[in-house]
Amino acid sequence: MPPPPTILPGDLVFKQSTTDQAKAIQEITRSRYTHCGIIVERNGKLRVAEAINPVRVIGTPANPLSSVEDWIHRGVDQHGVIKRISGGLSAEQLELLEVEMRKSDGKKYDGRFQWNDNAIYCSEFIYDSFNNVVANHCWCSADLWRVPVGRPGGSEIDQGALYRRRHSFQPRGADHYAGLGHG
Secondary structure (H helix, E strand, C coil), X not given: CCCCCXXXXXXXXXXXXXXXXXXXXXXXXXXXXXXXXXXXXXCCEEEEEECCCCCECCCCCCCCCEEXXXXXXXXXXXXXXXXXXXXXXXXXXHHHHHHHHHCCCCCEECCCCCCCCCEECHHHHHHHHHHCCCCCCCCCCXXXXXXXXXXXXXXXXXXXXXXXXXXXXXXXXXXXXXXXXXX
């Protein structure tokens, strides 16, 4: 069996989280994975930048970034998948990705999943971070769907609807992501 590929900054990491909202996210996205982040290098070590509360890109003693291993191990069955945009990112693209990610550092987590700049959720963080780095490389159309999620009594989450952005991780072709690890 060949050795596993090297994990690099700019790779995307996905897991099934253990949060209360994970089941709703699975039903809406029809995916096993409910949380995602971006691999970054900090002080010579690989870490995960992610949209939690607050969004963590730089990392501080009060809000540290998780190691890749710890991040994955906090998921269901300690399982995660790491993906890479085909061809990887150039040094210039990694620098731009860092600039774009830092725009979200410290923002509040958006548990209402609204597509705005007041707060941010995990796939929105990745989309916003990569959009100017690899524009038109791997993102599909920006269609939005209303997905009502009923609660007891017939009301819907967030007094209206829970939205998802269809293009968050849909490549135009299967070659846009090369899988790392196991899926």
